[in-house]
Amino acid sequence: MTPPAATVDSASSGVDQLSLSGDGSSSKRMILYAFMMGCSGHQSPGLWTHPADRSRHHNKLSYWVDHAKLLESGHFDGLFLADVLGGYDVYGGNLNAALASGAQFPVIDPLLLISAMAAATTNLSFGITATTSYVHPYELARRFSTLDHLTNGRVGWNVVTGYLDSAARQFGAKNQELHAKRYEVADEYMDVVYKLWESSWADDAVIHDASKPTYTRPDRVRQINHKGKYFESVPGPHICEPTPQRSPVIYQAGSSGPGMAFASKHAEVIFIAAHKPEVAKKRVEAARQGAAAAGRDPASLKVLALLCPIIGKTDEEAQQKYDEHLKHGSDEGALALFGGWTGIDLSTYGEDEELRAIESNAIKSAVENFATQDPTVPKWNKKAVANKIKLGGLGPTIVGGPESIADQLQSWVDDAGVDGFNLAYTLAPGTFEDFVELVVPILKKRGVVWSDYPKVAQPPAESVTDGPQKGFGINETIGITSREKLYGVGQKTFRKDHYASKFTWKAGQDAPSLD
Structure with missing residues (x-):
């Protein structure tokens, strides 16, 4: 798992939303x-x-x-x-x-x-x-x-x-x-x-x-x-x-x-x-x-x-x-979504066919993107694409x-901005349920999410x-x-x-x- 990187100041500004947890933290709020x-x-x-x-x-x-x-x-x-x-x-x-x-x-x-x-x-x-x-x-x-x-x-x-x-x-x-x-x-x-x-x-x-x-x-x-x-x-x-x-x-x-x-x-x-x-x-x-x-x-x-x-x-x-x-x-549902998102119909290719070898720039581009995400996959066929999606x-x-x-999550905020x-x-x-029960309390303790919603003036x-x-x-x-x-x-x-x-x-x- 990726450890949190050092905090970077991205686009500092008066509108950069800070933590509103009330604990005095100045961490950027997620x-x-x-x-x-x-x-x-x-x-x-x-x-x-x-x-x-x-x-x-x-x-x-x-x-x-x-x-x-x-x-x-x-x-x-x-x-x-x-x-x-x-x-x-x-x-x-x-x-x-x-x-x-x-x-x-x-x-x-x-x-x-x-x-x-x-x-x-x-x-x-x-x-x-x-x-x-x-x-x-x-x-x-x-x-x-x-x-x-x-x-x-x-x-x-x-x-x-x-x-x-x-x-x-x-x-x-x-x-x-x-x-x-x-x-x-x-x-x-x-x-x-x-x-x-x-x-x-x-x-x-x-x-x-x-x-x-x-x-x-x-x-x-x-x-x-x-x-x-x-x-x-x-x-x-x-x-x-x-x-x-x-x-x-x-x-x-x-x-x-x-x-x-x-x-x-x-x-x-x-x-x-x-x-x-x-x-x-x-x-x-x-x-x-x-x-x-x-x-x-x-x-x-x-x-x-x-x-x-x-x-x-x-x-x-x-x-x-x-x-x-x-x-x-x-798998079929994933390939249906892939087709709608990319315009690429993978139904005409064999189950074990290596998609990176297909003479189609669109397919090669899509599969190379997946391969960059997960270089451990030995062969990018339809099953591998479906598993990725x-x-x-x-x-x-x-x-x-x-x-x-x-x-x-903190790594994405710090490294990607x-x-x-x-x-x-x-x-x-x-x-x-898992996120609210298990992750939110940790994020609150770190002062990067609200401990409660800010109060607003009532009419x-x-x-x-x-x-x-x-x-x-x-x-x-x-x-x-x-x-x-x-x-x-x-x-x-x-x-x-x-x-x-x-x-x-x-x-x-x-x-x-x-x-």
């Missing part, structure tokens, strides 16, 4: 998200067959509410929900492998899970994947504003353009638009939603003045009249009043050139998948350089690494779990006892003279918002160096120009 999806197994296809796994119940509300409660008990920052709108049908040219193994198919809508989980928690945040390719920005803006209201500011949007042709076909296209064009569309899409969220209502538009009577001041609401290349006419105004964060926190996970350019301009959090810290470090540095070139404080862009921990009470027990879980993984997907799987896992982690699972809820108490004296929305307790977790208590809206801040219509001020 941001912790759980990585899930409304399906079985998610990044570990086939693990639903393990008797301790419950992910086959992903369509039950209690499955999600209980996970939310568990994560909040461990003071996680949030739960990040992936999503797709199509199936993994590259492998074998059909959905059979995905269907038989339950590999991210069937899958339910993540947005509809949030309200129930928010009602069961106070501080846990929710990152929700939604595409710019198939939902109109006016409609999506209302969905996220609704959730930001109902959660008291605990939502973020993982902006994706899509990557499955199977999804495009459901919306009447033969395949997806070219990659660069999808990001061009997404960039205009962001302008539309920013104008709706930030600029069609002033902060002081809604006054609830019964003496006048005036609910909303008409002079503090306006049309945005967006006219663009891809969205020809979106007049506005936004149908929702300003929310606690106004706009959700913006997440992004694209690693291509257009994806990184998009992240430099828009993202507040990016997710990366790299097999070791030295590879991750290059991506972290590139992301921060991009943010700086966009006029932002580079430390304001938070980077979370995808990791899948397998935790035992000892290193030996953890290794036993790894071996056991590997037996429950689905079926526990944790494309991200690294770390195995060990509690101290070892904590050391490995990441701000935290998006933690995948092999067993739901077992992976997160002025509302006194009522008639009707219910409590409940029904009166004097609701609020927790820390998603953006405050990144930048400190009080920073609920975009920082001043973020592109979208120019759109914000502030109280007592004239409306900003939308040109």
Whole structure:
């Protein structure tokens, strides 16, 4: 296992989030998200067959509410929900492998899970994947504003353009638009939603003045009249009043050139998948350089690494779990996911065929990447590729006892400069139960995660003279918002160096120009 390296000061800044444990430690705080999806197994296809796994119940509300409660008990920052709108049908040219193994198919809508989980928690945040390719920005803006209201500011949007042709076909296209064009569309899409969220209502538009009577001041609401290349006419105004964060926190996970350019301009959090810290470090540095070139404080862009921990009470027990879980993984499911992620269909190759010898640059590139991650594999055939993917997907799987896992996490922070982690699972809820019970106490003792969520000021108490004296929305307790977790208590809206801040219509001020 990798020991923790000496602490390095990466992108020191006033927005570099420090430990909020209250013990005086100045260690960089690890941001912790759980990585899930409304399906079985998610990044570990086939693990639903393990008797301790419950992910086959992903369509039950209690499955999600209980996970939310568990994560909040461990003071996680949030739960990040992936999503797709199509199936993994590259492998074998059909959905059979995905269907038989339950590999991210069937899958339910993540947005509809949030309200129930928010009602069961106070501080846990929710990152929700939604595409710019198939939902109109006016409609999506209302969905996220609704959730930001109902959660008291605990939502973020993982902006994706899509990557499955199977999804495009459901919306009447033969395949997806070219990659660069999808990001061009997404960039205009962001302008539309920013104008709706930030600029069609002033902060002081809604006054609830019964003496006048005036609910909303008409002079503090306006049309945005967006006219663009891809969205020809979106007049506005936004149908929702300003929310606690106004706009959700913006997440992004694209690693291509257009994806990184998009992240430099828009993202507040990016997710990366790299097999070791030295590879991750290059991506972290590139992301921060991009943010700086966009006029932002580079430390304001938070980077979370995808990791899948397998935790035992000892290193030996953890290794036993790894071996056991590997037996429950689905080779076919892993190869179906691989096909969707890479566009490579390995079904036409023999079971024992050496994939590094195949005359295909795409296959060679993918397999060489795996070989670099694990040079001990004697022959990279289909089975080896499946074994590499079926526990944790494309991200690294770390195995060990509690101290070892904590050391490995600290090594990623110190050596790669990441701000935290998006933690995948092999067993739901077992992976997160082990992490909360065994690893979080060690991280708390080291002062690198919260011992409790920071307290935030509550709204002025509302006194009522008639009707219910409590409940029904009166004097609701609020927790820390998603953006405050990144930048400190009080920073609920975009920082001043973020592109979208120019759109914000502030109280007592004239409306900003939308040109």
